[in-house]
Ligand SMILES: NC(=O)c1ccc[n+]([C@@H]2O[C@H](COP(=O)([O-])OP(=O)(O)OC[C@H]3O[C@@H](n4cnc5c(N)ncnc54)[C@H](O)[C@@H]3O)[C@@H](O)[C@H]2O)c1
């Protein structure tokens with residue numbers, strides 16, 4: 324049973340575009356996996372629970388630390404019964420946050436409130452900015468060298484907040500801070516495969532910019548397998564659907580939150596890529612919102628090569644279609660203002 328589950332994970336990770344899925348099996352079989360500690364903050368939430376499950380299934384994880392301000396003991400006990408490698412510990416109260424973080428190689432943060440219909444991600448700022456700031460303050464104290472995977476929205480602002488908190492603490496390493504935009508890539512791949520009628524497992528689509536509305540810019544001109552079956556209108560519709568993917572889920576859930584299952588999948592894919600990078604697996608490339616000089620904006624999502632220290636290389640945008648060039652210019656003011664909002668908040672608080 325364990326073997327077949329690992330095989331399914333392996334093939335999911337391979338399909339995701341990380342080119343080293345085979346290593347999951349090899350490293351598990353030969354028991355050479357280095358010790359890797361992953362902490363999830365917000366582990367009992369809508370994303371946190373399935374993400375905890377998926378990280379427990381990942382054979383690269385040796386220790387899994389689950390932290391939430393509510394509901395952790397049940398989730399941690401439940402996940403801990405799964406007969407895979409990772410040793411699971413739950414941490415329930417704020418005074419246990421330090422213990423939850425100690426020794427972490429990767430901290431994944433899905434803590435915070437989700438949208439309801441009619442809200443933008445920026446409407447979450449007032450609550451989530453404070454949550455992210457306090458969690459990042461603890462990260463700076465207890466695991467200053469950890470890689471941080473930021474899921475909490477608005478990502479366009481929470482990543483800059485984290486960077487300022489780390490700068491204030493003197494622990495900032497731009498190579499180790501990632502806004503998780505993998506769900507945009509997951510959606511772009513799914514929607515493209517459906518329209519282009521190509522096997523979804525073979526599809527790759529870079530998504531650049533940020534993680535809100537028009538700041539999400541899928542580059543369908545670079546999608547593979549390439550197709551000339553899609554005209555301008557179809558590309559526009561695919562772009563809009565990718566940009567509005569989060570809202571599509573928020574509306575379908577009708578007040579019961581936003582994407583959780585697909586986000587957990589995307590978060591697990593991205594964390595797996597970070598783990599492989601840490602373990603020295605070559606050529607691990609994923610899109611992520613990182614400190615960047617690819618455009619004039621200080622943070623920007625693009626393809627990133629992952630390595631032993633986190634970001635090894637932020638890759639350029641590649642050739643853009645005229646439509647994408649216009650999209651790029653159009654997103655800059657909104658993305659810049661969200662970045663500045665985060666920086667201003669962190670400096671003032
Ligand atoms: N980056 C993305 O692509 C993406 C995708 C989906 C959702 N999100 C965002 O992820 C966040 C979480 O979404 P969800 O659906 O899991 O929400 P949720 O309400 O179901 O879960 C959030 C969890 O965070 C916990 N929490 C709150 N404050 C905390 C704190 N200070 N420390 C630790 N835990 C704390 C809550 O107790 C809860 O269990 C939202 O901000 C949402 O917008 C991002």
Ligand SMILES: O=C(O)C[C@H](O)C(=O)O
Nearest residue numbers: 438476568569570581582
């Ligand atoms: O849309 C949301 O609020 C959640 C998330 O950012 C998403 O893209 O699904």
